[in-house]
Amino acid sequence: MMQDIEEVLFTERQIAVIVERIGKEISRDYRGKNLLLVSVLKGSVVFMADLMRSIDIPARIDFMATSSYGSGVKTSGVVKIVKDLDIELEGYDIVIVEDILDSGKTLSYLLDILQSRGPRSIRICTLFDKPERREVDVQATYTGAEIPDAFIVGYGLDYDEKYRNLPFVGILKPSVYETAGAD
Ligand SMILES: O=P(O)(O)OC[C@H]1O[C@H](OP(=O)(O)OP(=O)(O)O)[C@H](O)[C@@H]1O
Numbered sequence: 001m002m003q004d005i006e007e008v009l010f011t012e013r014q015i016a017v018i019v020e021r022i023g024k025e026i027s028r029d030y031r032g033k034n035l036l037l038v039s040v041l042k043g044s045v046v047f048m049a050d051l052m053r054s055i056d057i058p059a060r061i062d063f064m065a066t067s068s069y070g071s072g073v074k075t076s077g078v079v080k081i082v083k084d085l086d087i088e089l090e091g092y093d094i095v096i097v098e099d100i101l102d103s104g105k106t107l108s109y110l111l112d113i114l115q116s117r118g119p120r121s122i123r124i125c126t127l128f129d130k131p132e133r134r135e136v137d138v139q140a141t142y143t144g145a146e147i148p149d150a151f152i153v154g155y156g157l158d159y160d161e162k163y164r165n166l167p168f169v170g171i172l173k174p175s176v177y178e179t180a181g182a183d
């Protein structure tokens with residue numbers, strides 16, 4: 001796996017510092033509220049597992065899965081719900097937990113859908129943001145780090161379902177997806 005990584009962007013330790021900081025911000029902002037963390041599978045699962053443990057106020061969790069990237073490095077632009085939430089959203093203060101905000105299509109679609117279910121409030125928390133790539137206007141309230149336009153993997157993020165289990169985040173060598181003939 002390491003031979004496919006061009007450059008390590010964030011070490012395990014650097015990610016831990018970022019996650020700890022976001023956990024403190026959310027704990028401060030949601031004290032006394034009815035916090036529901038919604039993790040968007042599968043990419044955000046590692047971030048979610050660490051983030052929820054750095055939040056020191058009561059919080060519920062739920063999961064939903066969308067699909068838009070297929071197996072390549074480009075979004076198809078069509079977002080599908082593959083797994084929906086288990087609970088009704090009325091009365092909850094929702095924080096959507098994402099690994100990466102790229103074109104914005106996934107989160108804009110999710111925001112619309114979840115908003116229509118009548119939660120008390122809804123905000124976005126993303127570990128990484130690639131502002132240069134934005135096609136739809138979506139902004140996160142909580143952002144771990146802004147990153148350049150490069151395809152990253154690790155700490156939950158995949159290419160073709162691989163590399164999610166790397167403990168750090170790195171830039172994937174373009175030769176990996178170019179030789180795979182991905183679109
Ligand atoms: O801003 P966008 O261009 O929509 O891209 C961001 C989305 O793409 C990735 O998900 P993907 O569909 O690859 O699923 P995964 O989380 O299972 O890897 C990522 O986890 C975000 O959900």
Ligand code: HPA
Binds near residue numbers: 100150152153
């Ligand atoms: O850079 C990325 N890596 C993995 N998945 C992604 N989904 C959008 N951008 C990315």
